[in-house]
Amino acid sequence: MRRTYALSLLFGLSMAALSACGSDKEQPGAANTPERKKDPITLSVFGLGVKEEEFNDRFRGELSKRFPYITFKYISPDTGNSLPELVARGETPDLIRTDIPNLKNNYLDLKIGTDLNPFVKSHSYDLNRFNPPFVQEMIDAGQNGALYGIPYPPYIPMVLSFNKSLFDQFGVPYPKDGMNWDEVYEIAKKMSRTEGGSAYRGFSGNVMAMLRDNTYGYPILDPNADQLYNPEKWKTIFSNFIRLYKIPNNKIDPVVGAELNGEAFNKGKVAIHAYQYSTYAPIPETIDWDIVSYPTFPGEAKIMAWRGPAYWSVSALSKHKDDAFQVIMAMVSDEVQLADSKKGILPTVINKQIKDAFGQERPDLKNKNIGALFYYKEWAPYSPKRISGAATVATVLQQNNMAVTFHDVAMEKTDMNTALSQLDEKLKQELAKDKNK
Known part of the structure; x- marks a missing residue:
């Protein structure tokens, strides 16, 4: 989610009366x-x-x-x-x-x-x-x-928000609905730069949501075994996102929560931010923003990544x-x-x-690409749950550990194989605690 590292997404808003839909x-x-x-x-x-x-x-x-x-x-x-x-x-x-x-x-x-x-x-x-x-x-x-x-x-669907002012400033065409990650990568390269004494990043993202709500439906904890789900598949997803943070001038924020929350984007210093669209996470009025549909993996189905x-x-x-x-x-x-x-x-x-x-009652959304929220006609699969009766780890704890693991790799504190191995051990330790309750 794009709020805080501890995470616990918030939901809701206001209510009005129905006027013309019958009894x-x-x-x-x-x-x-x-x-x-x-x-x-x-x-x-x-x-x-x-x-x-x-x-x-x-x-x-x-x-x-x-x-x-x-x-x-x-x-x-x-x-x-x-x-x-x-x-x-x-x-x-x-x-x-x-x-x-x-x-x-x-x-x-x-x-x-x-x-x-x-x-x-x-x-x-x-x-x-x-x-x-x-x-x-x-x-x-x-x-x-x-x-x-x-x-x-x-x-909460995943989307890409983008800073229209930065794209106008650098003469780069706006992102569009239906892109894949290769196309986003190319745009991020063009938009990552230092100009006029200021550094601008091409991409940032709520990596916790990007990993947890992946379009493959890969779970973090294996549904049938006491271990991390298929590390080789997770390496594929990690590699896709890590390359964005290896672009010159686009290093991930050293503070995990700041990257998740899009703090740099909200300050006008990032061109594109991948996040969960939510009325609870408004973009500041100072940013001339819009949204497009969340990217899919090249050659894969065009489906919507989402959190329930x-x-x-x-x-x-x-x-x-x-x-x-x-x-x-x-x-x-x-x-x-x-x-x-x-x-x-x-x-x-x-x-x-x-x-x-x-x-319809939100003037601030009048000129936004609201169609991006409904662009995909199919839902990505949600991750499978643990088999009945098996020990498990709270979802919040799983996703927090996964986000920290990714951040350590992106910061080059450790390599991908070591980081995923350490995540596997953490999950096993938490499973042991659950079994001993």
Whole structure:
């Protein structure tokens, strides 16, 4: 992700009302307002990485209309209020926002997972309204067919952002949709230079996301063995990206987080930055930027690299699981997702009307190449998960170690073979810890 090295991507934004898409019954996935009066209840909501203001802006008004008998108590993940701390205090929330990287260590390991399949069945809820990889990845991550969360916007596609001013200054044509990495490499060579006493880099990138969300779907941890997944395949990916940092005047930032976050690009000193498109990672207004689709490997399929969305989950300790599931249905309804899309939040459903509304209420996106976000028609495969019952390593820890490994190679602190061997050992050590729990 392009935020911080510790990483934990943030999601969400604001909500508006649907004006012309029919009633709840006409909207697939919409939750019907309760027909009979119910006893008042309180549902506590834990938003990993999301502040209460966002929940209020995006959901609370709609939920109050649909569920007048429910009082919502929002718990922000402040100091002392992490999910493990809440569980330890006996204050486990009813509704929990999670994601694939945090699913194991910050949900399932706490023994609070609830399989939502029975609720999907009892409410005849249509999971086919979502982009298929989002639902299936959660099922694979949970294993044994359990569904531990319902996907809600946004998901995060990989893109290339570029500084139009630098391309204009140096008389180089802008990047375009559908490029491969060889073409990006050639552009980076042209744009890496020193001029007027200032150094300009041709390329920077959120290498953590570039590696984790690779278009081959290669996992970091082998799904079937206690080791790094196929080192030879990882060498191919490393080599493709390392060459960009060997271009004269394009050395990788010595601070890992600075490279991931695109700090040099945001200061106007980099021509192209590869990153995850997110409304949570805005590019400064001082940069005249645009985006194009994320490059693919030469000769390989033209598919989109992406990271999945966050998910709403229900605690196993909740006394109001069915009510909580109905609330989830409301939060991912077409009404809410249409409002989100207009605000520039990428929807998790396949509804074309909702997708076409993307960014309509965002003046800053009016002249941007928004089509780059939807350029590819096929999704890259997500990485396969560990076999059921096997020891594993939290996704966050895997991707952090992989990013540091790559950075050490790019900085020429070590060679690729040694670095990947050391990564393999780190993964094995973490697996041993998991087995000894």
